[in-house]
Amino acid sequence: MNDLKTQIYPRSGDKETIYLKPIISNPNISIGDFSMYNDFINDPRLFEKNNVLYQYPINHDKLIIGKFCSIACGAKFIFNSANHTMSSLSTYPFPIFYEEWELDRKDVSNAWDNKGDIVIGSDVWIGYEAVILSGVTIGDGAIIGARAVVTKDVPPYTIIGGIPAKPLKKRFQEAVISSLLKIEWWNWPKEKITQNISAIQSGNIKELERLSSFNNFDSDSI
CATH class of the missing domain: 2.160.10.10 (Hexapeptide repeat proteins)
Structure with missing residues (x-):
């Protein structure tokens, strides 16, 4: 592996x-x-x-x-x-050039x-x-x-x-999206993903739900 x-x-x-x-x-x-x-x-x-x-x-x-x-x-x-920065009266980044303008180096991030x-x-x-x-x-x-x-x-x-x-x-339909967000197949172990790639690629949401031990999808197709 x-x-x-x-x-x-x-x-x-x-x-x-x-x-x-x-x-x-x-x-x-x-x-x-x-x-x-x-x-x-x-x-x-x-x-x-x-x-x-x-x-x-x-x-x-x-x-x-x-x-x-x-x-x-x-x-x-x-x-x-x-x-x-959009909060200044100028968009010129004065704080970046702190040496030129005698500014404090710690305030560089005020430029954006x-x-x-x-x-x-x-x-x-x-x-x-x-x-x-x-x-x-x-x-x-x-x-x-x-x-x-x-x-x-x-x-x-x-x-x-x-x-x-x-x-x-x-x-996808909202029901499918909801199921996918609960299933989170990407967090499965690699071995489990390998065994079920066909279900993922074919859009078999019911099979993925079965593998995840829940079933809340009642449509026949994606």
Whole structure:
């Protein structure tokens, strides 16, 4: 069995697709098991440098990504330090240039508005060159369209797209979404997922409910 702590490449001969968890060194970035990133332009192992932007240590803001997420080439996570404060009468970042303006170095973060962490649920698909801004939470099972700019929270199992990104539709009926959020199949042991991939891929919600020892779904189809 492969060691998820050290295995970088999920597929033999494919150096463009990686599991993210083993290559992360920044303590303010947390990646769940099996979440992967594909990059056909740059080395995907440079994810922290090329895709996680303006995450300066002084801000202590975090990127949290759940399990089984799929992140396409060029997706960007833009953190608080990219902002210029809107509460000032000027957007010029004077506190950053504290030496020039004889300001206190400890007040550097006053140059921008702090909107919080970026939190991505599990089983989220983030499309090509999508941009996720600071303070955004994306729910489990959501899909972010290619080149979308996400400025607001995204509910679970919602497809969004555009600039700024807006909801396009729900992936499933509400009853199915409710069941999936209770089942949380991504938290099952690997052996259990392996044995039931066909049920997951075929949309067999009743089988997943049976495996999770509850049944609250009464429709015949997704």
